Amino acid sequence: MSNSENFLAIRVEFGGGLELLFSNQRSHKLKIPANISKNSVGKPADIDYLIHHLRDNLLKERKELFMEKDTVRPGILVLINDTDWELEGEGDYILQNNDEIVFISTLHGG
């Protein structure tokens, strides 16, 4: 298999103040492994994996403002290709090449 088949190109956008936790940069381009191993079982990369990946690799400060338990903090909206992630299986959605994932905080300033 060629390299490009093992990795997915994912675009991530942060808004609503979340970008401040990520070097104040709204848009990020990532390469994510298409398959990951969880408890030594291989499986395709999903949004849950992406969230952990973002926390471990891109998050610069105050992790508790991004994640709580094993997912995003309540009050953070997630869109998968401009669709509410609640319609797409939330964290279980399997990432596809060229997906665009948007995270928006609802918790900042009225």
Added chain:
Amino acid sequence: MPKTCALCKKSRAILKRPKTGQQICKECFFYVFETEVHNTITESKLFQPGDRVAIGASGGKDSTVLAYVMKTLNERYNYGLNLFLLSIDEGITGYRDDSLETVKRNQEQYDMPLKILSYDELYGWTMDAIVAEVGRKNNCTFCGVFRRQALDRGAAMLNVDHIVTGHNADDIAETVLMNIMRGDIARLGRCTLICTQGEDTIRRSKPFKYTYEKEIVMYAYFKKLDYFSTECIYSPDAYRGHARTFLKGLEAARPSAIIDIIHSGEAFEVSEEVKATQKLQQTCKRCGYMSSNELCKACTLLEGLERGMASSGITERARKRLEAEGPAPDSLRTIPFFKPPSGNPTVTIEVPS
């Protein structure tokens, strides 16, 4: 597998409504979002044709969406309102100065006159200066009292009948929870009202009373509205933070919790006894603003700041110490005398070019 919109049964659903669980498409979302606000406005009879209405605009998501929706509905349903943007500049470097840039862009985008009133011109103190004086503990007490009065005074300068604010259902549910936790029964009775008006205060209402924060943010996102989202650099409000986190957790488990809490807040009956203990309104003898004491809260706080005893407006002990020093000197800086709105606007407003 793309899901189909539950309303039009044609387009692809893009959003799950927190209130109903319905899956709907973008166009239907815009339509129901706007129509629900319109229904809230008409059922509560918030406005009369010809009303002059100021939108309290901070540049944040709620007031930005409110300004956009008010403009849309005013045109669609011929409310006949004269709309204004009213912003308060607390004087917080790196926070309010940036968000005011957003409001200025909104002024052009929405073609609405904008009035900015600053703490500095009204009280002679910016929040930066107040924090330098009082530290980071009671700053929000000063800021809250000063903002409330500044909004009323800005509204009087614009000669408007009515101020609308962007408080949403999540905000109101949170306030209900906090008033219950604090045991503040008098406030509990008032905080769910869609419109409040004292004797001679300017009407204030919350057209987003039943609108979920999630939908406001989604609306702003899909409409690509320009808003500002940074936390105030002096924000310490831990109490509010806890209530908010708790509420968001509840909402994640059961989205209807927000509306349920508002309804239970509405169902609390405030007894006549509690109402009777709420003080009678009078006007502040120093600045003419409505007050439940001889001096309004803003004058009390300002006197403390000016006399170098800022905490005298906060604690009883400090107030006694201030009183022991004698009456306020004649040279004390005071707030300009308040004139409730009447006749023509008393200021020139910036009209978008």
